[in-house]
Structure formats: C-alpha cells, structure tokens
Amino acid sequence: MKKILTLVCVSALGGLLTLGGYKLFVEKEQTQVVENSNTSQLPIYVPTSNSNTLLTNTERPDLVSAANKTIDAVVHVKNTQINRGPQTWGDIFSGRTIERKQLAGAGSGVIISPDGYIITNNHVIKGAAELSVTLNDNRTFMAELIGTDPKNDIALLKIETDDQLPVVLFGDSDATQIGEWVLAVGNPFNLTSTVTAGIISAKSRDLSGGQSFIQTDAAVNPGNSGGALVNVNGELVGINTAITSQTGSYVGYSFAVPSNIARKIVEDIMEFGDVQDGILGVTGLALNSEAAEELDVDITEGFYVSGIENKSGADLAGISKGDIIRKLDNVEINKFSDLSGYLKTKSPNDVVNVEVLRDGNIKTIPVTLTKREDLYVEFMDMQFRDIPERAKKEYPQLSEGGALILENKNAWLYNKVGLRRNYVITAINDIEIKSVDDINNLKKEYGEDFTKYLNKLEYLDGNLKRKEIIFR
Known part of the structure; x- marks a missing residue:
C-alpha cells in the first residue's frame, strides 16, 4: 500500500513538472510565431453587397394595375x-x-x-x-x-358609337429604358384579351433597313399584331408588330413600333390624310470599327455624313460632308436606326438641333426639316429626285442633269419599257428635264396621269447609256 501511494505521488509530481515546462518554454514560442504570421500576411478582400437582393412588395412593378388600365382598350x-x-x-x-x-x-x-x-x-x-x-x-x-x-x-x-370608349394614353417611347418592364396586350391565336410580360431588350432595332423597333421578350404571337405594348404606368410605348422566328411563333424576340412614331403617323393621317415626313437631307453610314478605319476617324459610334441633299435642311443649315452626327436634340445617335427613328417623329418645318463632330470639335447646328416634296416628286407612279452633285462630278454623262428614278410603281413603264430604279430621265416629249423642277412643271400642267400624253421618252439606263423610246 505504501509503495502504491509513493508511485501516485511521483506520477503527480512528474505531470506538474511537464505542464510547467510546456507553459514556460513551448507555449510562449508558439504564440510568438502566430503573432509574426498575422503581421506578415494580409487577409484577402472580396467586395460583397450587404443589401437584401429580394424585392419587397413596394419595389415590385405593379403589373396588375398596368393590365387593368389597358385590357379594355x-x-x-x-x-x-x-x-x-x-x-x-x-x-x-x-x-x-x-x-x-x-x-x-x-x-x-x-x-x-x-x-x-x-x-x-x-x-x-x-x-x-x-x-x-x-x-x-x-x-x-x-x-x-x-x-x-x-x-x-x-x-x-x-368605329362609331355613342359611348365614351376606354383608351390607352400615349407614353414617351424615347424615355423607355433597356431592362424596363412592359406588358404586351392583344389577341394571339384568337385568345381574346391576353396579357404577357417582359422587359425591353433593345431599342432602335433595325430589321429591314431604316426601321426603328423596340425589342422585348414579352411573348408575342400571331394575332398580337397591332396590340399594345405598355409600361408599368399603363401608357402606350409601342404597337406590337413583328417577331423573329423560324417557326412563325414566339421564340423570345418581339418587336414594336415606338409610340412616338405611331402617334406622329396617326396625327398626320387625321390632319392631312397621309404622312408628312420631315427630311434632314443627309446620306452616309453608321460608324463601326471597320468604317472608322476606312474613313480614318477616331470614333466608332455616330453617323458619318458622306453627302448632302441639294436644297435640304442640312444643306441650308451648313452641315458638311465629313461631319459626324452624334445627337439629334438630346437623343444619342449611335447607328442609322437611331437617326431614322427620331426623324420619323418629326414633321416638315420642325427645328432639330444637330450635334456634329467636326475637325475634333463639337458643334450644334439648328436644322429646319424640309418637306419630302421639296426633294422628291411623285409623277406617273414614279418617284424622282435630283442627281446628287457628287454623281455629276464622278460621271460626265450626268453633268447636264436629269431626274433620277428612285422608285417605279408604273407597271406598264416597268414591264414594257424597262424603266428601273437609278435610271435618269433626260427628256419627256422633247421637253428637256434638268431637275425635278421640270417634272413638277409637267405635273402642274397635266396632272399626275401623264401616261396618255406620253409620246417620247429619253433616258440614261443603269450603265449610263443614252436611250430613246417613241410611243405611237
């Protein structure tokens, strides 16, 4: 028994000596190592948002209210x-x-x-x-x-009714933003009063040359055409018009005529019976990397002016070849559809502030838009314009002038005579045609239907070869 107690006391004393030595020598050294490590290695910082990413009820767009304001109209x-x-x-x-x-x-x-x-x-x-x-x-x-x-x-x-009908108010399509919620309301597949939701995916989308559509991902199918595209306030921002699809049905892309363009068109139809286009009078191309390199300019966005229509608003205001149009009023111009889309909302005699980049300097030029009739003439179901000055300088055959055919809807002259776009009329019934003013004089004297008086026609074909047709 006495030996056991002696063994226990010796063991306890050994443990105490071991613990004391650890505390005195080992633990202190380890603590110093940890402190040195902390001062020599900085923590990695990852930017993190602390905000709540979930929308509250007050932050969600009120699509129900927008649908209720629209569906009856x-x-x-x-x-x-x-x-x-x-x-x-x-x-x-x-x-x-x-x-x-x-x-x-x-x-x-x-x-x-x-x-x-x-x-x-x-x-x-x-x-x-x-x-x-x-x-x-x-x-x-x-x-x-x-x-x-x-x-x-x-x-x-x-339609005629004695009742006051519900309406959708026009909104400002220029103020819409990419990512903004919209509703498409219509009758797809004869399903009356269908509402679909999406966002604005792009603006000024050009599908066929000169168009300017609002692109959305709201589901639009056959039957939706002509229906409303509205914002969360229930305001009309577009008329649903087209889809891009290999099947004919919706696959994620739909397109609407912007409300500012649609409103201007219907106001013109109500007041004048047709659409009154305001003409700026410039020709050119939208800039990109390839065009900028070819033209030796430093920017890749904007509209490069390569030509000016004679007697147009741009000509009279002093816009020059080589100018780069950056803005119309406060609307940025990055591509041709931006330019054409904004001008479609304007009328003849409207003044547009054109911001151009010229020789490295920004200049704002007020331009009064002209009438299409001042530059183009409709006669015998054909549309004519003056020959551009640049073309006269490049091709001696055009130096004496003429009337350039822009469009020919006269089936008889198209099929029987072969008159095509870009042919140049130089004489009608031995009356010399130097410009569209001469065409206008014939129109004033004989009216639109001149075909029955047509005896002789002289013109330059697409290869600028002079030809003559005698009608008997």
Missing part, C-alpha cells in the same frame, strides 16, 4: 375579304363566278380616343373588304379605314 380586329371563284361543278362548266366573304386574318388594335379611333398594323387590315372590331365586353362594330402607312406598318381605323 385593346380590341380584336378581323379582316374579311371577298373570295371570287366557282363554287360547284356547275359553276365551272357555266363559267359563273361566285363571290363570298371569307375571314382572311385577325389581329389586335388599340383605342386611342374616346370617340373610336383605333390604331393597328397595316398588315392586319391589308386587302380587307370589311373590317370588324370586337371590344373586350364582346360588342362588335364595323370599322372604317381612315388611312395607312405601309412603310411603318401602321393603320388608323374608326
């Missing part, structure tokens, strides 16, 4: 055409032609005035013998076609 437009042809074997053998009405297509429209004016797409109503409009409360009215603008795919209809 979006209508269903039906296009009825006349189908002519034999209906039975008896009709075929007897040569009888039977006319019958047939639904050719359907789309959407937006009521823009309490007395029944409705905006839609031109392709929705094209070729219609009758147009019917069904409201959201299932009432149906026959509609009158007031006017169209096929170039921008806009049409204006009117």
